Amino acid sequence: MPTTSLPWTRHHILSLADFTTAEYDTVLRTAASFREVLSRRTKKVPTLQGQVVANLFFEPSTRTRSSFELAAKRLSADTLNFATATSSMTKGETILDTAKTYLAMGCDIMVIRHQQAGVPNAIAAEMDRLGTRVSVLNAGDGQHEHPSQGLLDLFTIASLIDSDNPRLELLKGKKIAIVGDIVHSRVARSNIWSLIASGAEVHLAAPPTLLPQLFAEYVSDEQREVSCPPLPTPNSPLPTPQLFVHWQLEPALRDADFVMTLRLQKERMTANLLPSLREYHQMFGITREALRLCKSNVKVLHPGPVNRGVEISSDLMDDPEFSLIQAQVTSGVAVRMALLYLIGSGKV
């Protein structure tokens, strides 16, 4: 179990945008401690005994909810699960009122997922305005952020480089490609923040329709000619010299150390953002063939759930030489234990 003298003052975890190096390193170190706990015979610690973690999932999710639930149970917290299907939401109550109900019941930590960006922030602000000690943990809000996913990806990569002592600086200078539906991805947004902070070189690759307009202007002229009609010329410098944007897969993968591929939601196709899943796979799918462009020891990440044969070829996903996908899920429990511990242990 981690020592209690960690330099941690953050009360809510809503976004990685303003995370400091010290905070990243504290999360990584704490998660490493919990990974050690999880390797023991008895995988539970009494850290949060008597505390209540409410999983308020206004948007359904098995994977993330189970991961947080398990993390909370392994810290000996009690958990309450809320799913929209059986909720008062259908009765016209506002989201803030639902959150305040769980506050009044005595919940200590609220883990919140919502289809709209900003809901966890709004609930956190309300909890603070009311002078409560409740912490809010953003488990994915619309197309905004998914900070625990960003942190578990970071932990997975840093642990691969130095398992005993994962820390932010290990990623410095690494080339990391993020491929796929970036415009709709809260995972990509959280990852961009942490990777830039680490000093990595981040290359985004996506079809123009799946890239944020903000980034589109940074695509090089050469690529524009190939892929689509000209867009307005860039009129501002890239926000950071570490971020590169591509409309094609190749330049992103070339000599990459890590490739993060994103889930493609099939609804995008019906919205005419994509020609077909097959064509998407041909252009942006991660395959053994495509990986030849990367460093020889390249590793692939995916936040799951995976559409096999769309974002990534099926055999590659299962190849332990390349795939970190299972390691990400395992990291998820340790990282979420770390987050619940860091925001929760000050309460008791």
Place this chain on the structure above:
Amino acid sequence: MPTTSLPWTRHHILSLADFTTAEYDTVLRTAASFREVLSRRTKKVPTLQGQVVANLFFEPSTRTRSSFELAAKRLSADTLNFATATSSMTKGETILDTAKTYLAMGCDIMVIRHQQAGVPNAIAAEMDRLGTRVSVLNAGDGQHEHPSQGLLDLFTIASLIDSDNPRLELLKGKKIAIVGDIVHSRVARSNIWSLIASGAEVHLAAPPTLLPQLFAEYVSDEQREVSCPPLPTPNSPLPTPQLFVHWQLEPALRDADFVMTLRLQKERMTANLLPSLREYHQMFGITREALRLCKSNVKVLHPGPVNRGVEISSDLMDDPEFSLIQAQVTSGVAVRMALLYLIGSGKV
């Protein structure tokens, strides 16, 4: 934790209709003990360890189910949740057979919500007929009763008057208005029983279409003329001189100590029981303006979930000077711990 020498013999909690003063006071005193437990660092007690509380919610509810689940967990009971969506109900099993299945599994307490009045009573009767020791707790049945809500409202009011020693007699002589959709409200029904028992003066205010016919005949002639075409004249005395019935808000609020406003289900409008939500709010909505008729230290209660701007104005709901709505939710956990403790502690 409460002492074990409480004068409690009731095995099921189905209705407040026959609650005695001693029972009300035992619940209030026990809930006050648990409120003290909930203020401690470690909010759990081992009272019901090894017992199983099954939440059988045939009608979905987040708020009440979470409150009971948390109460059970804080007493260290194991909980099982049943929700209709994923149940055998779709397979044609009868409700009694479902309950008997949970009995045979070894459940000790069944917390039951059902859209039909009388289901918890029927299950309790069956449990007794079979000679079991299983207790049934009515968590809301149709338009019949919601006793734990009535008790938590009572606890909230009594605690406001004397936090250290909440007891039934504290409400004696208080004027309490219950406003809104009384005919469909199981909350109103449970509250009327407890408030009459306390010696309070209860004033019901609702549009004629949302008042039980039983009560309609007690509306004064003066009000009839104002509000709607004449109804048959009263032919029997009011069941108690403490109960008053109004078709208008004003006489109910005048000099009131407490105002209980009820949830208005929007379905009522489509059933032509109401002209519009806006008109309802104008006539029966609780606002700062309306509260000027009450005593200056009046407090407002609502069982939740609230339709802001319909039953109550949004700013009033959030005003801690007037609103007891959050306090009700907090009381709910303590009162439900008390109820589970009182019916459960005799079993182990």
Place this chain on the structure above:
Amino acid sequence: MPTTSLPWTRHHILSLADFTTAEYDTVLRTAASFREVLSRRTKKVPTLQGQVVANLFFEPSTRTRSSFELAAKRLSADTLNFATATSSMTKGETILDTAKTYLAMGCDIMVIRHQQAGVPNAIAAEMDRLGTRVSVLNAGDGQHEHPSQGLLDLFTIASLIDSDNPRLELLKGKKIAIVGDIVHSRVARSNIWSLIASGAEVHLAAPPTLLPQLFAEYVSDEQREVSCPPLPTPNSPLPTPQLFVHWQLEPALRDADFVMTLRLQKERMTANLLPSLREYHQMFGITREALRLCKSNVKVLHPGPVNRGVEISSDLMDDPEFSLIQAQVTSGVAVRMALLYLIGSGKV
């Protein structure tokens, strides 16, 4: 609590087809130990503390899920529930990938129900291929098997004969009728394996449309004439001299010691496999009248949930002189504790 020197090496419980006498007896003996635990004041044992049991129910079920959940909690395991309605299944993830996600999170035992036969086997094979120590427990797969139901039926019968020392050989020579929708019944399949293994004489009775074709050829010519147009004559001997097949109820019930009636899914009727529920009840429903053909101390079993008045008459179901239905549910918790214990206790 059972002693730890039990002769148990099986890692997954997927089917009763290859269960040995020693394994049946170990399950029966272990379940009897847990039944004793369940009769104590404190019904929990710390056996699986720190282990995680994931209930992956791709097909909804209240009864079986609650039974496994309660068994796991009474062994002090942590539980995770997965229900299809709120799962990533809707997001296109494969079943194996879902299982691997729970593996990566650190689950120790997966209890799996799926509408397709073979899913638990496939997941178990994948867990082994990956070199994991995760155990899979089949909680019902399509029309294939439901081994924990077969074992709890066995335990219920054996305990009735010798409560202190339930064992397989007690059923030797007993006549046991299995009546109803055999072709669609995973319960019947599991029961046939265990009953044949015990040396019981098993008589299947069903309308021709609800019997597996494999069995239909063993129906005697005499019955064929009565019930339906001639089918091809048998061309192979019955697989075991203990198994008898009937198109009518009477020969199955004559002098039977136990009658297992099966749930009739009403969907069968719309598929034209049955004329009407009333006619089915008249021909194959178990009633007091029908039981006169059996031994005088005959007992009736049903896996639940029951369609009262279809498979079995309503009064018979509730008659403790004949019905073992409640006893089956109670046995279920003890047997599932035994199974989780046997496959789980080697892990810690």
